[in-house]
Amino acid sequence: MNEVLKAVGNVFLKMPLGFVVTLRHFFKKPVTLDYPYKKKPMTPRYRGKHYLERYDDSTERCVCCGLCAAACPADAIYMEPEENEKGERRAKIYEINLLRCIFCGFCEEACPEEAIFLGQDYEFSDVNRNAFIYTKEEMLVKHPRKDNPFKRLYRRVRKVHGVTDKIS
Numbered sequence: 001m002n003e004v005l006k007a008v009g010n011v012f013l014k015m016p017l018g019f020v021v022t023l024r025h026f027f028k029k030p031v032t033l034d035y036p037y038k039k040k041p042m043t044p045r046y047r048g049k050h051y052l053e054r055y056d057d058s059t060e061r062c063v064c065c066g067l068c069a070a071a072c073p074a075d076a077i078y079m080e081p082e083e084n085e086k087g088e089r090r091a092k093i094y095e096i097n098l099l100r101c102i103f104c105g106f107c108e109e110a111c112p113e114e115a116i117f118l119g120q121d122y123e124f125s126d127v128n129r130n131a132f133i134y135t136k137e138e139m140l141v142k143h144p145r146k147d148n149p150f151k152r153l154y155r156r157v158r159k160v161h162g163v164t165d166k167i168s
Helices: 002-026 067-071 106-110 149-160
Strands: 050-052 077-083 089-097 116-118
Touching (some): 067 106, 106 116
Antiparallel strands (some): 050 116, 077 089
């Protein structure tokens, strides 16, 4: 008889309390996001997928100096230089292994030509390990493209501190 009274007490006392909690959250604004269609904006300092910048005349900025590879603590950057017919140095092979990369941004800071940047993209998952080795062709940005305000700020700060845009 005692167990029956406890069961009746649970039905008439504790169940309405649970419904009150449910109803309280039912009328609040939802916290979730309709993810594939609406993406959460990342903070300005977020370091995502790498990309290689171009000059205004659509030539690539990277001169394959090797400073980004030397600055990388995870040794995730591999590059081989080549010279074109004008004697300008460019990267023949430029690869970043994103499985090794720790997204520290040292490569971005070390680059004197401001050729490599870490973007805001955070969707680069894959089932194949070889897809995480990004080549130069995958990282070069399309031309023309709209300017990034954070990149302009970064270049302005470098000029204030006396870092020139070109290698002398």
